[in-house]
Amino acid sequence: xxxxxxxxxxxxxxxxxxxxxxxxxxxxxxxxxxxxxxxxxxxxxxxxxxxxxxxxxxxxxxxxxxxxxxxxxxxxxxxxxxxxxxxxxxxxxxxxxxxxxxxxxxxxxxxxxxxxxxxxxxxxxxxxxxxxxxxxxxxxxxxxxxxxxxxxxxxxxxxxxxxxxxxxxxxxxxxxxxxxxxxxxxxxxxxxxxxxxxxxxxxxxxxxxxxxxxxxxxxxxxxxxxxxxxxxxxxxxxxxxxxxxxxxxxxxxxxxxxxxxxxxxxxxxxxxxxxxxxxxxxxxxxxxxxxxxxxxxxxxxxxxxxxxxxxxxxxxxxxxxxxx
Numbered sequence: 001x002x003x004x005x006x007x008x009x010x011x012x013x014x015x016x017x018x019x020x021x022x023x024x025x026x027x028x029x030x031x032x033x034x035x036x037x038x039x040x041x042x043x044x045x046x047x048x049x050x051x052x053x054x055x056x057x058x059x060x061x062x063x064x065x066x067x068x069x070x071x072x073x074x075x076x077x078x079x080x081x082x083x084x085x086x087x088x089x090x091x092x093x094x095x096x097x098x099x100x101x102x103x104x105x106x107x108x109x110x111x112x113x114x115x116x117x118x119x120x121x122x123x124x125x126x127x128x129x130x131x132x133x134x135x136x137x138x139x140x141x142x143x144x145x146x147x148x149x150x151x152x153x154x155x156x157x158x159x160x161x162x163x164x165x166x167x168x169x170x171x172x173x174x175x176x177x178x179x180x181x182x183x184x185x186x187x188x189x190x191x192x193x194x195x196x197x198x199x200x201x202x203x204x205x206x207x208x209x210x211x212x213x214x215x216x217x218x219x220x221x222x223x224x225x226x227x228x229x230x231x232x233x234x235x236x237x238x239x240x241x242x243x244x245x246x247x248x249x250x251x252x253x254x255x256x257x258x259x260x261x262x263x264x265x266x267x268x269x270x271x272x273x274x275x276x277x278x279x280x281x282x283x284x285x286x287x288x289x290x291x292x293x294x295x296x297x298x299x300x301x302x303x304x305x306x307x308x309x310x311x312x313x314x315x316x317x318x319x320x321x322x323x324x
Contacts, residue, residue: 101129132199
C-alpha cells in the first residue's frame with residue numbers, strides 16, 4: 001500500500017523558469033545516459049555511492065534517473081510543489097534551496113548506508129525538501145490523498161497540506177525502518193526524509209529572517225485589464241480607497257475607488273507587480289498582480305479591507321453606559 005498526495009489548489013503564478021530548466025536538463029541527462037553511454041558506467045561514476053562519498057557525486061546524482069518512469073514521477077512532484085515555491089522564493093533562492101535540500105537528502109542516506117556500494121540517483125531527495133518548504137509555507141492548501149494497494153486504487157481522502165504531506169512522511173519513515181531490517185526495495189527512503197527535514201529547517205531560517213516571504217507565494221490576481229473593486233468584510237463598497245501599484249523602480253501607478261468601490265487603471269505592460277490598497281482608518285492590503293493580455297486565466301481584483309481599531313474609541317462598557 002502507498003499514498004500519493006495530489007494538490008488541488010489550482011495555483012496560477014509566474015512562469016517557473018527554473019523548474020522548466022530542471023525538467024529539460026534532467027530529460028537531456030536521461031537521454032544521454034541511455035542513448036549515448038552505458039547507464040551502469042554513468043551511475044558508477046556520477047551516482048552517489050555511500051561507501052565512496054564524494055562532494056561532486058552528492059550533486060551530480062540529483063540529475064540522474066533510473067529510467068523514464070523514475071524521471072516522470074520526480075518531475076511531476078517537482079512541478080506540483082516547486083511551482084508555488086519558486087514563485088515564493090524567486091529563481092536564485094529556489095536553486096540554492098533545491099541544491100541544499102539535495103545535499104541534506106544525500107547526507108541522511110549516507111548516515112544510514114555508509115557501507116553500501118549501490119549508487120544512489122534521482123532528484124527525489126531535493127524534491128522532498130521542496131515539499132518540506134511547502135509544508136510550512138502553505139499549511140491550508142487542498143490535497144487529495146490517493147491510496148493504492150499494489151497497483152490498484154483503493155480510495156481518495158480529501159485533506160489539507162499537513163494531512164497529505166504528513167501521511168507521506170510517516171509512510172516514508174516506516175518504509176525506511178522496514179528497509180533497514182528487511183531489504184525489500186532499492187528506494188532511498190532516508191534520502192526523502194533527509195531532504196524533507198532540510199527543507200523544513202531552511203524554511204524556518206528564512207521565515208525568521210524575512211517573515212513576509214510567505215505572502216509572496218499567495219495566489220496573485222491575474223488580469224488582462226487592471227480594474228477592480230474594494231469592499232469591507234461585510235461586502236459594502238468602500239469609496240476613496242487608494243490603490244497603488246509599483247512597476248519596478250519607477251513611480252507608482254495610482255487610482256482611487258469611486259462611490260461604488262470600483263477603480264480602473266489605464267494600459268499597463270505585461271508583468272508581475274506588487275500593490276497596496278489603503279484608506280484612512282482601515283488596515284492596508286498588500287498583494288501581487290500578474291498582467292497578461294493573453295491568458296486563459298482571469299482572477300479579478302476583488303479586495304476586502306478590515307477597519308482599524310482606534311485607541312481613542314471608547315466602548316459603552318468602558319464608559320459605564322448601559323445599552324438599551
